[in-house]
Amino acid sequence: MTQQKKIHDQRCELVKPAEAAVLKDLPSAKAAEYRHGDRRGCLKGTRGPILGEIELWVTDPHKPPVYWLNGLAGTGKSTIAQTIAERIFADGQLGASFFCSRDFQDRSNLKFIFPTIAVQLAHNYPGFRSIFVPLIQSDPEIAHESLHNQIDKLIVRPLKKSSISTVIVIDALDECKDDEPASAILSVLGHFVSQIPNVKFFVTGRPEPRIREGFRLPLLAEATDVFVLHEVESSQINSDIQLFFRHNFSELKGRRRGLDDWPSGKQLNLLCEQAAGLFVYAVATIKFIC
Template identity: 85%
Template sequence: MIELWTRDFDKPSVYWLNGLAGTGKSTIAQTVAERIFADGQLGASFFCSRDFQDRRDLKFIFPTIAVQLARNYPEFRSIFIPLVQSDPEIAHESLYNQMDKLIARPLKQSNISTIIVIDALDECKDEEPASAILSVLGQFVSQIPKVKFFVTGRPEPRIREGFRLPLLAEATDVFVLHEVEASRVNSDIRLFFGHNFSELKGRRRGLDDWPSSEQLDLLCERATGLFVYAVATIKFIDHKNNNPKKQLERILQLPTSSAHEGKTRIRPNTTLDSLYMSIIQQAFDDDDSGDDQSSVNVAGCLFHGFLCLSVLILQISAYKQLV
């Protein structure tokens, strides 16, 4: 369905994939971005995150997208660079002016056909009752009909209200992940596990007839309809320094819970919590031969969150390179 939308520019210009936490929105967004990149259709992407200042501030979204478009399309770049040179403060203007000057005008003049991905919009800080970004987007989508926007986010009130704005509502297709039948979700998760285990067995030796049907059933049961669990499980099992069979056994020995993460408050010993805790504990396990390097890797990832380079610096650097 999504692939058909990306290829048919007679369909609405905006696609909103919404769902509760852990239902697979970001996994799908990443997959969509990878596939349209391979087809040469990806113009730009922005993956929001409340954990990083430069990825939760709405004013970084449009400038970042504009820089990526300039890198990918010479015809866009030839219009974009003079704009930035004549008004270097555009990146600090209102969202409306950013969209108008940095994106809409160059796109209209260059007549580019492309797709832009914005993931996890709900992770950005926004004080407006209706999403400020969506309000602005709705005012410009009709002016750039050859450009598509794939947007994901939880159905929070301000996001819902943003997509209900008249100018945007009529230009948007909506797909609700958490309303998909549980049997279909579980079937998709099983396919996801099966595909990734097949790839893993193709790269690693000694994994014939593994995992067993019983093990696969248990993994699907523990996922409780959450793709985030399935993705984290595969990454944990497919660690280059550990035996996949032993990794799987670690997971299957974790405490179980009937609580569905993303639908209830996080509690100790829930399935997803246990998986994450096991990953961290393993990194600092004294019995692990790769303990030192694993510890450095985990500590480095945690510390990196406090030292994230501002996207504004990256944008300035990109401007200089383009000029």
């Protein structure tokens, strides 16, 4: 059993059957947590500087409560989010995670984000759960209210009363359907984030217009650290991509005979050049070659 699973089981075993029934009945997205699906974190030895900066933000109480990992498609945002979620869970700091995906109806619906996060917080923190469960029992329709009411009633109020210190991860926010000119989720987050000073939100998303406008809202702009992933020095990214190629080719050569001198240094450099800083290209290339 992994250390992460032990921590998860220790938390969840404290949930009483009656409480578990209430949490199960609340509408929430399936498989939205970092533990689900086949997502992989960063290869060991890659993305060191950015991971270090995010971890510093997590542990420094003087840093802003929101962190936006801004990156173009294919730059590795979700892989970094997966790694951060794994690491801060192992440290006991992860309260909840929601990995958005346009491929799943519930994980691309904004109305599922806050209820799903709230259910995870309730599972992970007895103090939150003792406030949250009676709240749902008295008003089961909260999950169907506006985003403003959802975050206020399902997340902010129980967090304030329980004084929990935690980190919440929301990945690929741009993959959710949203008709507002400025991200609806970010708009309400800006209104409430100052009310829960011990809670931090790590958000990733492409710099699409509504996401950019959401983070430019005055209440959120002053409460957010921004890291632009696609502006990282190219030599650093290329070094990480080359390490990724070498690692995967080494595994491939372990399964196939006659590949001792393959690929050549020239071939490897060409692959890195063609990847052009996009990890998604490197991943697709490895899958194709395998």
